[in-house]
Amino acid sequence: MQRFVISPQQKRAEQIQLTREQQHYLYRVLRLQRGDRAIALDGEGTAWIVQLQEDSAVIIELLNVQTELPISVTLIAALPKGNIFDEVVRSATELGVTTILPTLSDRALLKPSPQKLERWRRIAKEAAEQSERQIVPTLLDPVSFNDALHLTAETRDRYLCVARGNPQHLLASLQNFTSHSLVIAIGPEGGWTSLEVDRAIASGFQTVSLGKRVLRAATAPLAALSLIAAVLESYSNSQEY
């Protein structure tokens, strides 16, 4: 069944008022017709099966699906050059990320335009629909690396991926994981500067490795989030935990 995300004010009792864009998407792009069913998501964890009317949709039933990770996962990602971040936002969303915090590192100082932020939020929304999530990840406004450290200071389990040196592998570090939220930080092309690594460690981060090969800035967040999601989901499914 096709999926679309609504905002809270669109829902009144059992009726959802469709925006012009949603009508275009549902009737023109997806070629659905009046009377067809679809899934409406509020982007915060609730989903309904709805029946399409002309410019509204009637809620048929609450949907009981759960494709979200059991804990909150925040990705701190240094903004890379070019359009790589589109792909990072899309695949991080597919892999279950809760919050994305873009960061201006010493090696990646470019501040994105409001249009870019808008674009990334749209990509997150589309990817949440396509990967059948209940929650649309939050993409925060970019902050400095120092601010990213401060903003996540409350979280005990914070990991900084580094390309060099010989820290423990992220997968091994995740075996000791105990709390209800997790922060993973991925550097820009060329890696974090040693000053940034030192600051992160002083702030309570644990440095981890993603393996022996050098990953691109586009691949590293996926590799890290794949491991995090797998550990969280294969443990919660298994009887050994």
Add this chain to the structure above:
Amino acid sequence: MQRFVISPQQKRAEQIQLTREQQHYLYRVLRLQRGDRAIALDGEGTAWIVQLQEDSAVIIELLNVQTELPISVTLIAALPKGNIFDEVVRSATELGVTTILPTLSDRALLKPSPQKLERWRRIAKEAAEQSERQIVPTLLDPVSFNDALHLTAETRDRYLCVARGNPQHLLASLQNFTSHSLVIAIGPEGGWTSLEVDRAIASGFQTVSLGKRVLRAATAPLAALSLIAAVLESYSNSQEY
């Protein structure tokens, strides 16, 4: 240090004859100069530190690095539409794959042109250099799904990723892994057909899950290879194994 891949016949004793393309790459693109050092790889696991002469390079020393996975990992990947496979080849190489076997599935019948295969092999070579690998992965000619099953029949540990149903998570399945090679098969957009899944199971494949969310054909191979590489490398580094 900059890296480039040579073919066996370029090396005579301690001297490497540089091709015109390599000279262009080293001197024009990378802006290296006579007397500078670089790393030459034979694409099969050996690397040397060399000193550049005009149209040749002199071997200074054998390089003792090891960024390869401890076992052979074959990725069977259904060829997706569009240019997605460029990205699959690039990131699979970064994540340590040994062999890529493109497969024509019932949902992806397009046979790629020789130019495309050539392009993918070039991407694999570039990605091997950039991710600092010693081996350039082998990209085989595309085969039918049945042939892919036959070609890998000797390997005991073979996993077929499926998007639906509720099989064990790949990460959990990998805990029981024992042998010296591994095959992972990833379907096209829309997943394997049930006929393909049945055939793979009959041929000895184990079905596995990559988590609760639906991953795109571009993301699924990365997620699977991230888990495989992490299990192989975090175990081989840890004292518990």
